[in-house]
Each structure stands twice: as structure tokens, then as C-alpha cells.
Amino acid sequence: MAANSSAITASMTAAVVDASRRDVRDARADGIFRWIVAAAGMLVLAALVGTALSMLWGGREAFGTFGFGFLFSTEWDAVNHKFGALVPIYGTIVTALIAMLIAVPVSFGIALFLTEVAPSWLRGPVSAAIELLAGIPSIIYGMWGLFVFVPIMGEYVTPWLNDHLGHWPLIGALFTGPPLGIGMLTAGIVLAIMVIPFISSVMREVFLTVPTRLKESAYALGSTTWEVVWDIVLPYTRSAVIGGVFLGLGRALGETMAVTFVLGNAHRLSASLLEPGNSIAATIANEFTEADSEIYRSSLIALGFLLFVVTFIVLAVAKLMLRRLSRQEGTK
């Protein structure tokens, strides 16, 4: 009996020792696991910081040589090693603005259609189809733009704009140009098609977060659908809608391939939207592998740095605006 119980005690002690040893092992394994995933998290942080720093480093020669003048010079002379960023900056901003002018109202219309107007059987397929647009690689947009859209712009749209808007005061200069088809306006339109799915899907999602109670109260007071959307839905989701617009703007600013195809790669500052131009991303894509001097390559990397800083700010604003709505949701 006594021998028996001591055997039991011994095996229990062994089990306890075993268990505590396992605890130690588990704790160590947990520690390692935690360390691994935290390191991966830090890597994401490092990737972003590294991107910024590496471009600042790569562009140091250009920034050092040209100083602030780099931002305001229109010169782009590979032979004499004189580089200025104004033409690509101008092209990037103008094409992105044209894109937003078209894409924002259209995206709003699509979101309105998909949340309030369309019969429910139509909503799923249409929103899926619009989102497919977002999945098409940008090089396909570029090819379509170059081979299909550019001829149409050159043959019909540009002459029409020349004839009808070309001699208007003030804006006339914007719409006077040779019927090339390539140029800022074409690039802006292609960009608009590309960012519409991004903006409209954000708008659609946030429109769906508006409490039904609010909308129904307005309907009960006799509002029309449009009045409910304009006076209830839009004010409620305002910050997120702006966030979605900025998200689209960030995309439009950084889009490379589609713009490279249809913008014309011309380092010239012109008032007309129908003239070929250049954008930051297109300049880098076109010229990087041909850059034959240190300062040339450095200038291109410096351009990349400028693009990164601008898109970072735009996207950060977008994120903050989008977050505001979800926080508002959370406090209810």
C-alpha cells in the first residue's frame, strides 16, 4: 500500500515536473513566435521608411546640385546635365486634375445608382463589373488608349474642341492644339476611367453605412430620393467621401503605364491640354534605363522622391478622412 502510494506520488511529481518543463518550453516557443511576427510587422514599417530614405539618398546629387531650383526649372537637358522637375510636376497635376473632374461626379452617380436607384437584382452584377475595371492591369489601359482611344481623340475630339472651344476667351488656349490624339486630355480621361472603380466602390460602401432610420425619417417628411442622398446621405458620409476621392487622387498621381502610353513624353510646358506632355511617373518609366550619367539618374530618383512625398500626403489624408467615419460609427 505504502509502496504503491509512493509510486503514485513519484509519477505525479514526474508529471508535474514534465508539465512545468512543457510550460517553459511553450513560453519560450511563444516568445519566439511573438518575436517573429513582430519582426515582420517592423519590416513593413521599414519598407516604407526605407523607400523614402533610399530615394532621398539616390536623389541627393540632384537636390544638391540644383537645390530648390529643381522644383521650378523647366529645363530637361540630358546632354548638358541640366534638369528641372517643373514639366513633369505640371503634367502629373494637370492629368490628375482632369481625371478627378471626370471621375468624382461619375463615381458619385455610380454609387448613388448602386445604393438607391438600381433594383436589387442589378446591384450585385453591376458593382462586380465596375470592380473588374479596377482589376484590369494598367498596361492594358495603356494599349487600349494608344491603339483605340488616341486615334478617336485625334480624329474627332481634338478638331471638334479646336472648332468649338478653341476661340473662347480664357479657356480657349486649353483646347487649341494639333490633332495628335496624345496629350494631357487623353491621359486625364484614361486616368479617370482607371480611378472610377476605386472612388465609386468607397462611396458605395460608405453610403451603405448610413442608418436606415435617418433616411426613412427624411422620406417620411416627403423628401425625394435625390434630396435624401444630397441632404442626408452625403453630409453623413462627407469625410469618408472626401477620403475616397483622395484615394482616387493618390492612384491618379502615381499611375505610370497607362499615362506613359498616351502622354507623349514631351518635355515642354504648354498651356494646351491637347499638346503632349510628361508626368513624373512616365518620365521615370521612359528614361530610367537610358539615363547615362549619375546626375541624370539622380534627377529621376529625385522625381520619384517628390512623387512619393506627394502621394504619401494625399493617401494619408485619405486614410484619416476614411477613419473618421468608422470612428463615428464606433461611438454610436
Place this chain on the structure above:
Amino acid sequence: MSAVADRLYRRRSVVNAFNLVASGLCAAFGLFWLVWILWTTFRHGIAAMKPGLFTQMTPPPGSEGGLANALFGSLVMSVAAIVIGTPIGVAAGTYLAEFAKKKAIGETIRFLNDILLSAPSIVLGLFIYTLVVAPSGHFSGWAGALTLAMIVIPVVVRTTDEMLQLVPSTMREAALSLGIPQWKVTLQVLYRSALPGIVTGILLALARISGETAPLLFTALNNQYWSHDMNAPMASMPVVIFQYAMSPYESWQSLAWAGAFVVTVFVLLLSILSRAILLRNKVSHD
């Protein structure tokens, strides 16, 4: 009085009807471009399809050839990017969802990851150029794969983070209360539950990188010949399409259309597949 009210009411209905019709037109406008672009790609692409496309090398201007080396290069670099990017992305997503949920560091990483997700890809190419290509002195398939991995990571981080947050915390607590260590809970309970979502994220990332052109232009460059050396410049579908589409030679342009068709079909299939996985999973959860 009632005439005024009547007129006001009529104006409001007209405004309403006008705007609702306009919204329908906007949707039609969006679909119009989709149909037009796909139709163009399919029409030119199918016309340019030919038997040698997948077996012959990219030709010099004027002669016949295929896209075999470009397809192979894209395949190798994409697989390498997924293999590099997925573990890092999943681990970082796990950190965000399981270890840093309400902490400032977690919020910061999540915020920056979202920015990385929409950051211009050409900028990521410049990063890898300064980090890998410039020090090593030559363009390489590895540099291309690393650039693509930089695009894969934020997508996978985002989906992993979201999917893990959807796993009910009762499941975590039940597993932990059995005395299972946390790493085992994560690997064997949480990942299993979040698997369809994570797989969807990987598929979406693959769809994104298979059409990615800009950053490959100055990391992997291009290669006219068959090469399986990841330390040498490597051809890829998008870069070849770009080069051939911009060329004045008709045979090259037709190859570019064929390539564009192949890439588009692949990307569309991927996005439909990932949608189907998500949908099936949602149905089984309900």
C-alpha cells in the same frame, strides 16, 4: 398658394428624376469603358493567338516568334514574389491582429501598410533599384521578384489582419483555456478559420503583380532570350508587352496584343476565383 406648392413639388420631382436618370447613365458610362476595353483586348488578342505563342522565344523585329521566355520569366518572378511575400505578409498581419491590436505601434503599421498598398508601384521599383540593383551593379530576376514581393506584402498583411479580426474571440479563448500555447492556437486554430480569406488575399496579390510593369522596367529589365538565371536580367510579360506595343513593327504589336489578352484573361480569372472563394465562405458562415 397651392399653385406655388404645386410648382415647387413639380420642380422637386423633375430634379429628382433628372438626377436619378443621370446616376443610371453614370453606371452605364462605367460599364461602357469596361466592355470597350475588354472587347478591344479580346478582339485583337484572339486574332493574334497562334500555336507558337507559348513555345517560341521573343523574336527580333520582323520575324516570327512567341512569348515563351516572357511567360516563363513572369511565372518565375511571380512565384518567387509570392513565396517571399506571403510568409512576411501573413506574419505581419498576425502581429497586427493578435499582438498589437489596440497599441499605437499596431495602428501606425496598419496606417503605413494601407499607404504602401496604394503607393505608386514605380516608387517601389526605385527603392529596390537603389537597394539591390545599384549595389550589385546589374539588373536581375531577383530584383524583379523582390519588387513584386513589395507589392504582395501589403495586400497579404491587410487581408490577414482583417480575416484574423473576424475570427470570434471565443474560439481563441476556448483554445487557450485548454492550455495550448499561443503560437499553436494561431497556427492550428486561427489560421485554419481564416484560411479562405488569406488565400483570397494571395490570389488578389498575384492578380496585381501579374500585370505590373513599371517597377520591372528597371529591376528585372528584359531579356530577349530564354533565361532561368535569377541573377541575370529576365523577361516578363508586361515589360515585353510594353516594349512591343510601343514599337512600330506590326508583328511585335500583334504579339503585344496576344500577351495582353493572356494577361487579362489570367487576371480576370484570378479575380473571379477569389470572389467565388469569398462568397462561398460567406455563405457557409451564415
